[in-house]
Amino acid sequence: MSAIAINRTTFFCRTPVAKKVVMAVTGVILFGYLIGHLAGNLLIYSGNPAAINRYAELLHASPPMLWTARIVLLVAVILHIIAAAQLWLLKRRARPVGYCRKEETGSNYASRTMIWSGPIIALFVIFHVLHLTAGKIVPLAMAGHEPDVYHSVIDGFRVPMISAFYILAMVLLCLHLYHGLWSMFQSVGVSHPRYTPLLKRFAATFAFILAIGFISIPVSVMIGIIR
């Protein structure tokens, strides 16, 4: 192999460093969305079904805004998945002959399972949209002509298999973010002996808060705290 000539037009998308930047930037967009989504969902604890329904109405108030947000998220998910798939192919080619014995010193369960937690989360996202946006899994509850988000959520989570899948997906999301929320800083070049340990703690904390927050809702429905 000879020294390579740098061709600018296709260069950015060709190196793995650039692909990791794509993963990090799209990851951060999705993370931002998750924070907002959890904050909205927690309105279900306000004791007043109207609170979360009003919030849902607000989100749908302006179709251009709604669709802009949806398209941004969709594009982020697609780019994230494309970059993940390309990187995975690169990695598969990198070691044609494996080891008989290989320890996993230094890495952790979350970092090694990104390629599993990611696709399962993707399946979950499709299921979730079919469930609570499209109403194809459990019919959506209605309050007059308006969708009744509060009761739709409760109807869904009373089905144990649905709750179980939500909980499983959120545990995997926790793992994905435990590694991802720290790794994304590294990918865009942010690292410092003093702050990187703090970033790792930030990642673990947010991964946990998000997972516990989301999981609490199906659990609360099942044990009857929300009804």
Place this chain on the structure above:
Amino acid sequence: MKLTLHIWRQANSTAPGRMVKYEVDDVSEHMSFLEMLDVLNEKLTLKGEDPIAFDSDCREGICGTCGFMVNGVAHGPLPKTTVCQLHMRHFKDGDVLYLEPWRTRAFPVIKDLAVDRSALDRIVAAGGFVSIDTGAAPDANAIPVPKERAEISMDAAACIGCGACAAMCPNGSASLFTGAKITHLGVLPQGQPERNERALRMVAQATEEGLSYCSNHGECEAVCPKGITLEVIARMNRHYIKAEWVDRGQPAE
């Protein structure tokens, strides 16, 4: 002490290889790992068998020539230690050890435990240099280098290019190596003129060699005999990203 070794034997780069079992008696705890293999090789030679090929040169942990996997860990179980500096006192009687060559597409096996690491040389050739005038040596202190910068550079320059990072990486990436080389020159004033091109070219060359990407697992950092940390990989990413933004590039050749 007595050890059981399972060693990868492969006659040449194209022959199929396999693990072969050897029993070694009378291993002294004062031997280094490589001396233990020397003893085994003496016996194999006397028996008329082909000795086990492995690389070594300085045997004092500074040249980066040695290296193979011991029980699934690059350079064996002792942190920050090359396999030539690993002593048998860290093992005990009856231990079973698996020795395998570095496994990465970029490092084809030459024979047994010896691999071809010239991919790393080509990465350095792609950008791991600074341009200086020939002629009279410049005055030593003409270019001030801040202490912190010098420290970062020297820490990265400790890289001996052994390839353990790529061998250990679950993805088969040599980012710790490439990052160390980019950091070593890229943080110094002398390294500034080529800074952008260095990052672009070295990353591109590593990709060209079939070395994959960094997932920030940290297994490289755990086995690096020189204690180089993931910080160099972040710095490589930073230099690369900045270069992408500011470098106009060259006309295609």
